[in-house]
Amino acid sequence: MRKLVSVVLLTIAVFTFALGRPALAEGDAANGAKIFSANCTVCHAGGRNLIMAPKTLKKDALEKYGMYSLEAIKTQVTKGKGAMPAFAGRLSAQQIDDVTSYVLTQAEKW
Numbered sequence: 001m002r003k004l005v006s007v008v009l010l011t012i013a014v015f016t017f018a019l020g021r022p023a024l025a026e027g028d029a030a031n032g033a034k035i036f037s038a039n040c041t042v043c044h045a046g047g048r049n050l051i052m053a054p055k056t057l058k059k060d061a062l063e064k065y066g067m068y069s070l071e072a073i074k075t076q077v078t079k080g081k082g083a084m085p086a087f088a089g090r091l092s093a094q095q096i097d098d099v100t101s102y103v104l105t106q107a108e109k110w
Contacts, residue, residue, distance in 0.1 A: 027094065032102025035095050039087065047110025051083045059107040068107065074100045 036044070043050050047057040055065055062068035067076065077096050080086030087096060 027097030027099070027101035029098070029101040029105045031095075032098035032100070035091065035099050036102050039091070040099070043084075047106060056110070057103055057107060058110045062107055068104075070100055070104065073103050 044057055049055045049057070055061060059068060062073075067073060074096060076084060077091070077099055078086065078088045091099070
């Protein structure tokens with residue numbers, strides 16, 4: 001009986017953490033907010049997208065376009081795509097991690 005309870009609790013824990021929110025960057029979201037404000041708000045103020053309106057930074061849009069993950073956002077910021085410029089070379093790897101962390105924490109709030 002104890003073994004069964006342990007297995008059930010372990011299963012619940014695994015599903016809770018594995019299927020919950022995406023893993024956040026090891027960045028500092030507070031610093032990411034400052035970097036976002038200085039570099040991203042021109043096009044993404046309030047999580048919007050002034051260039052391609054449907055592709056906002058809101059959770060539902062990020063999920064719809066396959067961007068609701070640490071790696072997807074980090075790649076987009078680093079390499080750019082379409083109208084979005086690449087920030088590699090303009091921002092350090094840590095700054096990109098910070099911005100990624102900020103975007104993921106804000107996605108549900110925007």
